[in-house]
Amino acid sequence: MSRLHVVSGKGGTGKTTVAAALALALATEGRRTLLVEVEGRQGIAQVFETEALPYEERKIAVAPGPDGGGVYALAIDAERALLDYLQMFYKLGGAGRALKKLGAIDFATTIAPGLRDVLLTGKACEAVRRKDKRGRFVYDAVVMDAPPTGRITRFLNVNDEVAGLAKIGPIHNQAQAVMRVLKSPETAVHLVTLLEEMPVQETVDGIAELRAAGLPVGGVVINMTRPEVLDTGEVDIAANGARRGIAEALAEAGLRGGRRGAAGVKWADGLIDPLLEEAREHAQRVDLERAEHAELAGLDLPTYELELLPEGVDLAGLYRLARDLRKQGPI
Amino acid sequence: MTADASLPDDRATDDGTPDAATPDAATTDAGAADAAVTDVSPPGAGAASSRHTAPSPSGRGALHSPAAHLEVDPLLDDPRTRIVVCCGSGGVGKTTTAAALGVRAAERGRKAVVLTIDPARRLAQSMGISELDNVPRRVKGIDESTGGELHAMMLDMKRTFDEIVEAHADAERARAILDNPFYQSLSAGFAGTQEYMAMEKLGQLRSRDAWDLIIVDTPPSRSALDFLDAPKRLGSFLDGKFIRVLMAPAKAGGRAGMKFLNVGMSMMTGTLSKIMGGQLLRDVQTFAAAMDTMFGGFRTRADATYRLLQAPGTAFLVVAAPERDALREAAYFVERLAAEQMPLAGLVLNRVHGSGAAQLGAERALAAAEALVDRDRAAAEEPAGDRSENLGGDGIVDLAGGKADSRTADGHSPAAADPRTTDDTPSAARLAAGLLRLHAERMHVLARERRTRDRFTALHPEVPVAEIAALPGDVHDLAGLRAIGDRLASRERTADDTRQTEG
Known part of the structure; x- marks a missing residue:
């Protein structure tokens, strides 16, 4: 059973909504899930209709049912993650500020190839592995609202790239550690698609790339399906x-x-x-949708379907999507 | 602007566009108020907005059609329009819109080039640019009878970066840079490289002066604004103080009278070495040293591209789908462009739905559909001889001869003559119910799209809007691109034409 669920998909397919619904769906029976976003878009806050999320894990929803667990959310900020990291491993509080003044932090989080992605995925992996005093995992599952399909393999695999660039040293070690989690069965990368040509094509291509990079593919979520009324x-x-x-x-x-x-x-x-x-x-x-459906079926992956909610996804709609996901078996 | 002259008169007042003196973001700079009409606005849009300079009494607060209509053809036809930038969030059809604009401009006589970033494979194939060679190729199949041409290319970011290095450093230095592991990662991997190189390529195309119109698609970024920020970010890094420190830590730390900095520096270089590892730090230092002569160049180029985007010949088109998130992003983008004094031509609202039967509202259509289904079901449970209403075609044609209103009383009818069950052939009632349900669904979509659009136009009544009516399938050939162009240029406003009234 995976504990890190990475949710990607072509732009416009609703991956943030699906990630949020998945975090809710996984939070039943008293479980705790953490929903993280990495692109600084505050999409989670919009989906849950709350104010912008800080760089801090906070509870944003309670799962339905008598023993509903909780969904926590975190908007990972690369710069803050780097400063935390420096503080944690090097006790560099003051130097961190000096580095920031000099533009070094900005360099590391926006310019240096791959470093930003190591920081973002690294923080998510840290949450996956974190344990409480009694040795139990703090979060039963972590769901990541990840970059779109076109960039997902590079985003997750960038640790390999950094590891190649920094052949030894702390960045290298950190990248290796993150990569071990991402390539383990603990991780599953899910792709969200619509039954349209371009999203399906990107899904097929994206899965081939993920597989070639040795990253574990989870399932395909077909979003916004509409009933067939007349053929x-x-x-x-x-x-x-x-x-x-x-x-x-x-x-x-x-x-x-x-x-x-x-x-x-x-x-x-x-x-x-x-x-x-x-x-x-x-x-x-x-007709088009049937063809795209057949194409997806050829991937031989578990698929999940979520109906289009005609009035858009509000909070009630989100809970409905979570229920629909749960009904379709473990993801 | 002959196209403007043919506009119906009522549109000018109907649109209720604020005049140029309205204190919107584009004219907050008092000194630029004049320019806002003649210079800063893109040529086509400039002409369009001058049409609205007479403020209408109903003005901004009018409930009906708050937004001006974006006239695409005058914009494309105006020889002063030299660059069109299509931007917007992911999945809204930027690339397709850019390609469609290119086809339309070329077939209207412009010598146009389309710079795409990441086109869908079949679209790229249809334009003959599926090969990444970083050079514009002439698109075949364009109607060139008006003297226009269309060229298209797909951006290769690494190659573009390599070319800059090769063009601005001597051979030996260029080799040193190209072989540097840090450079190789930077040119292929850095999240902003694509944005930077897209703008770089735009600058190159513009300076070649081989085309009179350049249409640019923007990269699928984290945020739609990255392409504005990334060049500056990379530029400020490449000639910023951090890289100088990396290059010559001793020199920077040794300056007299900078004791604080001195302490900071030595701590920092030590720290950097500790964090990055000695080998990566050395790679970055060698890279920085080799790039030294080019730093100023990068800043200059980033600045030049930025000014090019602000220039009067540039027109930004924000592309959005009529969905909440896409329009929220579009609104943000509009505000940002105004803040940067970038000339916005308008909003392209893609995939807007319409209906030819908008007088029939969703609620009524659904109620009628339910009544038909109930009746169909009830009839199906009755003995066969009574199923007169359930029949497809033949049976009912008989009835239609003028006594339709008495049908429910009509118990014996051609039903028996048609032994087909409702499972094999859908009854007319069921087909009618299906049509009505689809229509209700369509009317719901229309209402939702109109709400999201109205929210945008309430926030930004100054932004002209053009709508592209939705096509049922994807577009991947020139005919499809032409159809998009036609819909984009059509003056009809899909959603406005179908205001919902119960029929």
Whole structure:
């Protein structure tokens, strides 16, 4: 069972929402989960409808149910993580400030290749491994709202890159330690996608990259699925054979422009073309979605589906998504 | 601007755009107030906004259509428009919009080049730029009858960086830099390199002067603003004091009268060595030494690119989908561009849904659908002879001859003539219910999109908006790009045309 869940996905697929729902879903039966974000976007705060998160682990939600656990959240800030790290390992409080003044901290967290990513993943791994006084894990699971699919392998694998750059020394050692966690079965990288061509393509490519880098792939979360109401065949029937009947049915259901009899049916008939146009677009999308579904099925990975919430995801919607995830078995 | 002249008169008042003197962010600098109309705004948008200089009485507070309409064709046609930058958060269709603008500009007579960062594979193939060679290629299949051309390229950030080094250092020094492990990581890995190199490439394309319009896509960053910040960040590092300290710790620490700094320095170099490890520190130092002569150059180039982005010939288009997060990011971006005095042409709202039957509201459509399904189900449970309403086609055609209103009373009918069950062929009632449900779904989408858009335009009524009606599938050929361009330039506002009224 994984304890570090890294959630990635193409931009616009809802990975922050899915990460939040997953953290909630994993927090049942008294478990504690930590939800971390690494991109400084304050996406978690928006999803949970709270004020901006500080660099501090704080409880932001209680999981539903009698023995619901808690979701804690942390917005990891690379600069603060570096200063903490320096303090922790080198007792460098004052020197840290001097380094900052000189631009060295800025250099390390924004310019130096890979260092930023080591700091971000390092902090998440630290939370995964942290134990309390009685030797139990402080968090039962850590969920990371990670960078998008296009950058995820480089982000997670950057420790390898740093390890190659710094062949010895503390950065090297730190990177190696982080990498050991990320490549272990303790970690699972999940990709969020929509049933659209580009996100699915990126998912397929992303999984190949993750596998090539030896990073453990978890599951695919198909987000914002919509029910199939009518397919191409049915729309064809509606457009061709059944038009008259549909006009009558509409009129009968009261959509007749206040007219009676044949005039009402005629009025209803005027609705059919625009409705059919919408139905054709829907059917075309259904066809595309079926093809994309088949493509994802070919990946041979566990998949999870989350329905589109028509009114957008508010807090209640988030709990609903968490419930839906839980119903689909362990992730 | 003949295109402007053909605008319907009522639009000017309808749009309720604040005039140029409205104290919005673009004109806070009093000295620039004049320029805001003529110079700072991009040429196309400048013409568009001058149309609105007569303040309308209904003005900003008007409930109806608070935003001006962004006219894309005048912007693309104006020879003074030299650079169009498409920016926005991930997944909103920036690349596709940039490509579509390129196709449209070329087919309207511009000699255009599109700089894409990370296009979808099939889109890249359709434009013939799936190979990364860092050089613009002419796109085939463009209608060049108006004298235009389209070139396109995909950015190779490492190669772009290498080329800068090669162009600005002698061969020996260039080799030393290119072989340095720290440089190799920096050029391929640093999160801001892509942004920096995109802007660098833009500067190069612009200085070659081979195209009269450059359309730039921006990288999929942590935040949409990285491409503004990264060049400055890298530039300030490359000629900042930190790297000088790295380069010559002894010299920096030895300056007279800087005792505090002196202590700090020696502590720092020791610390750096401890943290980074001696070998990495040496790599960085060698890199810094080799780059020494180029530092000033980097700052100068970053500054030049930044000024280029502020120049009157540049037009920023913020691309967004009509979704909460994307529009929140777009609003942030609009504010940031104003703060940086970057010329914003407007917002492109991508994938907006419309409906030809907007007079039929969602609630009513759903209620009717439910009534039809109930009736269908009830009829299905009755003996076969009574199922008159459930039939597809034939059965009901018979009924339609004028006594539709009496159908419910009609118990014996052609039903028996059609033995098909509702499972094989959907009944007309079920099809109608399906159509109505889809329509209700569409109307919900419309309402949500309109709400998010209205929130944006309430915050930024000064920003002209163009909408692109949603296509059912992905775009990956020139025909698709043309269709996007047509929709973008069309004056119809998808959501406005479909204000929901119960029918």
